[in-house]
Amino acid sequence: MQVTEVLDALAALYGACDHPDVVEVSRYGRDTKPGGQSPPGVKVTYRSGSSAMLSATVEPRPAPEPVPLPAEMPPPTQRAVRMLVFTTQLLDHARPPVFRSWETCDLAGVWLSPSALRINCADGSTVYLHVTVASGASREPETDPHPDYRFPEGVRTWPPVVSAQSALPE
Numbered sequence: 001m002q003v004t005e006v007l008d009a010l011a012a013l014y015g016a017c018d019h020p021d022v023v024e025v026s027r028y029g030r031d032t033k034p035g036g037q038s039p040p041g042v043k044v045t046y047r048s049g050s051s052a053m054l055s056a057t058v059e060p061r062p063a064p065e066p067v068p069l070p071a072e073m074p075p076p077t078q079r080a081v082r083m084l085v086f087t088t089q090l091l092d093h094a095r096p097p098v099f100r101s102w103e104t105c106d107l108a109g110v111w112l113s114p115s116a117l118r119i120n121c122a123d124g125s126t127v128y129l130h131v132t133v134a135s136g137a138s139r140e141p142e143t144d145p146h147p148d149y150r151f152p153e154g155v156r157t158w159p160p161v162v163s164a165q166s167a168l169p170e
Helices: 005-019 076-094
Strands: 024-030 039-045 051-057 099-105 116-121 124-134
Touching: 005 024, 005 039, 005 051, 005 076, 005 124, 024 076, 051 076, 076 099, 076 116, 076 124
Parallel strands: none
Antiparallel strands: 024 039, 039 051, 051 124, 099 116, 116 124
């Protein structure tokens, strides 16, 4: 599976999850594979103006060991790890048929742990995505502004479908 296909699938899932804190999901980068001048990725922008990005990265050698995620969803002030937890939960819920498995891992030389997502695709290929963040104009909330959010059923179809109803309970 091509890196761009993996990123397109993730962008579709983020769009279909209809999270109330997400204001935009976009793709970036001109390259079609990692390691170039304009690495491809997917960017999620939040109400605070901050963004979390998953960028394709060259497959590390040797392959990094899996790294566990925190048991609880980190607050928005920890946007990078929060993005990895959210993405892993989204993939666990959606179970897209184009991916066989996914897990978080560390990349050498990166201070954050976990710092990346390893996706094993249905065709046997593996893609590594490094998480980064950019701050926005507003401060991040100290606590989750939407603790009752649940993934809509539309993310379980393939391709995912944007729900017409809010994923928040009434």
